[in-house]
Amino acid sequence: MSKKVLLTGFDPFGGESMNPSLEAVKQLNGRIAEGIFMVSYEIPTVFHESISVLTKVIQKEEPDIVICVGQAGGRAQLTPELVAINLNDARIPDNQNQQPVDEPIDVNGPAAYFSNLPVKSMVQECIAAGIPAAVSHSAGTFVCNHLFYGLMHYIHTEASHLRGGFIHIPYLPQQVLHKTAPSLGLDTITQGLLVAAVASANDTPERKIIGGSLH
Template structure:
């Protein structure tokens, strides 16, 4: 049986986030080696929060690991749990610099339509998270920073050697144990998850995506 290949990505630190829960999450997934069902191969990747290097990293992983499904995780300190993003927009902020201190080369992410939809099974994911007692939100605005940028690129099919048939984006909040690294005033405002909750929710999401890919039959694998 040909294995179903699932890629989970997170991000490293960036100017407004001296710590990034999604980088921690990638390590937790690697250590846990979760069971996602028969013949599933999971790979994780931490992306740099840089407009030039993040697409390169996706191309490199695509050459080594042809993912059928890609679930991208990113930080949003306004998230009140697992925020499932439905729509990637073909725009990038020309005001907020990346971790290298640079702005994107252009306001558009790349050639393509104004918006692209997530192909993750969002209603199924939301129901599964809710059934586990985990906080979940649905969102149609992934912002205009690297999260949206990577989301759009993943859906666009414009990165050489990187073309998952199913892909989308999930925002998460800070971890509770990361609050001491934040400004105290900001720390008081943010919602948090524990490490156990973050890992549990991510595994739920990945399992639902694996089940969805199997239901699609050979088209996803």
């Protein structure tokens, strides 16, 4: 029996005309590969609404795995996130002009949640496939971390059978034509997400290896 993997990407934010996370997950919508079925959805880059939309999608699709994806301009690799922290501290406004500073995501929630996906193994599988990847120990404090925390809080409080996590990805080449920043092609990013999804759905054991940084 195949497993269902839900992938989400954000709409463009911060003055960008596109968001590579949305472009990449759309490439995988409806895809069947190595015993998994993938479905993708767009999530608004908005505090609180993003969590609400994700929760409704999870309840509708009833996936086995949830992988939320977001843009991290300046990073050169796919970076699966290890931990989400209970903090909103926005450097820029979200897409509804909200800019919380030093606020908890959930006043009753713990300080942090760890992904329950095999993060280091996902990275190693990507590298083995020739895709730049590294473990990240910081998802930031913007809507990406906000959604990641909301996902893990939902898993811990409402859906303990569910596995989930977050992957940050670099800019696409067309986004850096007028800025100095690394980028990866859409095909490379999409293939990396596919590799990560397969590793997660196939219950690849986590590897006890050194790795990870605060990007």
